[in-house]
Amino acid sequence: MNPLPLRPDLARDLLLRKQRDQELRHEWATSPRTARSPEVVDRANTEALRRIIAEHGWPGRSLVGPEAADAAWLLAQHADHDHSFQWECLALLGRAARDGEATGQQLAYLTDRCRLNSQVPQIYGTQYIVLDGELVLYDLEDPENLELRRADVGLECFAESDARIRSTHPLTTARPQ
Known part of the structure; x- marks a missing residue:
């Protein structure tokens, strides 16, 4: 409580x-x-x-x-x-x-x-941008260790997060898959 x-x-x-x-x-x-x-x-x-x-x-x-x-x-x-x-x-x-x-x-x-x-690559893979009408993950620093960094702060694995974001974002839900 x-x-x-x-x-x-x-x-x-x-x-x-x-x-x-x-x-x-x-x-x-x-x-x-x-x-x-x-x-x-x-x-x-x-x-x-x-x-x-x-x-x-x-x-x-x-x-x-x-x-x-x-x-x-x-x-x-x-x-x-x-x-x-x-x-x-x-x-x-x-x-x-x-x-x-x-x-x-x-x-x-x-x-x-x-x-x-600040136009610097992100660390945790939480930010997306729209390029040419497509939802794109913003540049990522050290992608090989992404899952370790995400786990350190309590974020779900990237694949699950990415799937959730893409399933709910208006840009990706507005058109047929």
């Missing part, structure tokens, strides 16, 4: 922001011509996360609970418009993961996202 978070007000805010983020992304993925781009929400969420971090540090499990801590990670993950802030979040998230306040999976995803946005 998880203890109550120290700041349930922050937890509620983060969870509402995550919900809106996911709703907009779903609308955008299913109706890109008519849905609003998530960019406006991403910018507002980034500023909210920046304020929370400035006042409280990384919003980890103790502060906001595991679900809201996951929401904070997602907001950082979607702060693609502010690469320096994403890298700041990565450093904070790394310390949080070492202290048990965040997960290794969150750290892996944000590591790969920061590297993708």
Whole structure:
């Protein structure tokens, strides 16, 4: 049983922001011509996360609970418009993961996202890009040791992850297999 978070007000805010983020992304993925781009929400969420971090540090499990801590990670993950802030979040998230306040999976995803946005090969194989209308795994550093790195942070094997992503991504589900 998880203890109550120290700041349930922050937890509620983060969870509402995550919900809106996911709703907009779903609308955008299913109706890109008519849905609003998530960019406006991403910018507002980034500023909210920046304020929370400035006042409280990384919003980890103790502060906001595991679900809201996951929401904070997602907001950082979607702060693609502010690469320096994403890298700041990565450093904070790394310390949080070492202290048990965040997960290794969150750290892996944000590591790969920061590297993708810096045009550096990813480490854990979590990030995809669209090239010529096809979903493609972004460049990978040291592919021979990918499974070891994924296991170290608690990620499922790459083949299972890749199959799951491809089975649910709108680009791959929109056309017959």
